[in-house]
Amino acid sequence: MLRVENLTKVYRTRKREIHAVNGISFDVKEGEIVGILGPNGAGKTTTIKSILGLLIPDDGKIYINGRKVGVFDRWIYKLIAAVLEGSRNIYWRLTVKENLEFFAGLQGLSPREVKDQIEYLLDKFGLLSRIDSQVRTLSRGMKQKVAVASAFIRRTPILFLDEPTLGMDVQSSIELRKTLKELTANDGRTMLLSSHDMKVVEEVCERVIILKNGKIIANGKIEKLKALFKTSAYEVSYEGEIPDELKKKLEENFLNVHFGNMRFNVELKDDSRIYDLMELLKMYNVRIKSIKSVEPDFERVYIELVKGSGEK
Numbered sequence: 187m188l189r190v191e192n193l194t195k196v197y198r199t200r201k202r203e204i205h206a207v208n209g210i211s212f213d214v215k216e217g218e219i220v221g222i223l224g225p226n227g228a229g230k231t232t233t234i235k236s237i238l239g240l241l242i243p244d245d246g247k248i249y250i251n252g253r254k255v256g257v258f259d260r261w262i263y264k265l266i267a268a269v270l271e272g273s274r275n276i277y278w279r280l281t282v283k284e285n286l287e288f289f290a291g292l293q294g295l296s297p298r299e300v301k302d303q304i305e306y307l308l309d310k311f312g313l314l315s316r317i318d319s320q321v322r323t324l325s326r327g328m329k330q331k332v333a334v335a336s337a338f339i340r341r342t343p344i345l346f347l348d349e350p351t352l353g354m355d356v357q358s359s360i361e362l363r364k365t366l367k368e369l370t371a372n373d374g375r376t377m378l379l380s381s382h383d384m385k386v387v388e389e390v391c392e393r394v395i396i397l398k399n400g401k402i403i404a405n406g407k408i409e410k411l412k413a414l415f416k417t418s419a420y421e422v423s424y425e426g427e428i429p430d431e432l433k434k435k436l437e438e439n440f441l442n443v444h445f446g447n448m449r450f451n452v453e454l455k456d457d458s459r460i461y462d463l464m465e466l467l468k469m470y471n472v473r474i475k476s477i478k479s480v481e482p483d484f485e486r487v488y489i490e491l492v493k494g495s496g497e498k
């Protein structure tokens with residue numbers, strides 16, 4: 187469906203050259219929902235804009251459905267709807283409804299054809315009561331929701347969302363990820379989504395590509411990436427109390443110790459440290475009920491991957 191080959195982009199300003207993307211390659215299959223992650227400046231937006239033909243890459247090729255993308259090619263827009271970061275994706279002087287009708291129109295869909303769909307989407311985004319408001323009168327988060335809805339209404343086979351939850355409050359962000367999940371589940375649409383919100387990525391995407399300094403440092407299913415770190419996190423349940431002295435020792439000797447009610451979580455640098463942990467617990471006669479290996483949350487996995495990838 188989508189193929190990126192050796193994509194390279196250097197921005198040249200008067201003072202210096204910025205190597206934003208350094209020869210990355212990846213594929214996205216039809217129906218796949220892929221997250222693009224990475225620290226600020228990693229090259230996510232540059233990659234997305236290059237695929238859309240909005241930037242002139244220095245090297246590399248991009249294919250959509252086997253067809254090579256050229257700069258400012260117009261045929262791409264029949265296939266891809268995009269919400270780009272930090273730009274005006276919608277018309278501020280038009281109402282919410284007019285925007286949705288306009289974007290549906292780009293795809294050759296008449297207002298009558300999309301009437302129900304518009305109401306369905308606005309209901310999902312909690313914006314039905316603002317359907318006739320001019321977009322400029324909406325809050326930032328609401329504008330962002332209208333932009334995402336405008337991308338969805340086009341029913342293109344491919345959708346790009348660059349930081350869809352930008353500017354949204356916690357509640358809206360939770361709702362958006364629920365909505366994204368509902369809208370994309372089994373609908374066959376291919377989606378590329380960038381976000382700094384790990385919860386959005388974890389809930390919506392099947393696979394992630396992590397960029398750092400313009401290079402891919404990880405590319406795989408979320409479950410697989412989690413499994414890389416799986417063995418080192420444990421939850422220990424016990425009976426009775428743990429003396430403060432032991433708590434202190436645990437914190438000194440192991441990583442990320444968190445105490446709960448008759449249990450604690452701990453991470454080990456490597457698996458063999460489990461014996462040291464057992465020994466320490468035995469020394470204090472802790473009555474262990476169970477020790478189980480737990481999945482680290484995706485945010486931690488992400489941080490470890492980015493931290494551990496060598497270069498700065």
Ligand SMILES: Nc1ncnc2c1ncn2[C@@H]1O[C@H](COP(=O)(O)OP(=O)(O)OP(=O)(O)O)[C@@H](O)[C@H]1O
Pocket residue numbers: 197198199204205206224225226227228229230231232233271
């Ligand atoms: N128009 C431009 N001119 C010069 N440099 C640019 C331009 N756009 C981006 N860059 C630089 O390219 C690098 C990658 O930027 P990009 O916007 O792709 O990162 P990003 O991963 O989307 O980051 P963020 O998480 O902050 O959105 C950065 O160092 C940035 O400063």
Ligand SMILES: [Mg+2]
Pocket residue numbers: 230231232271348
């Ligand atoms: Mg960006």
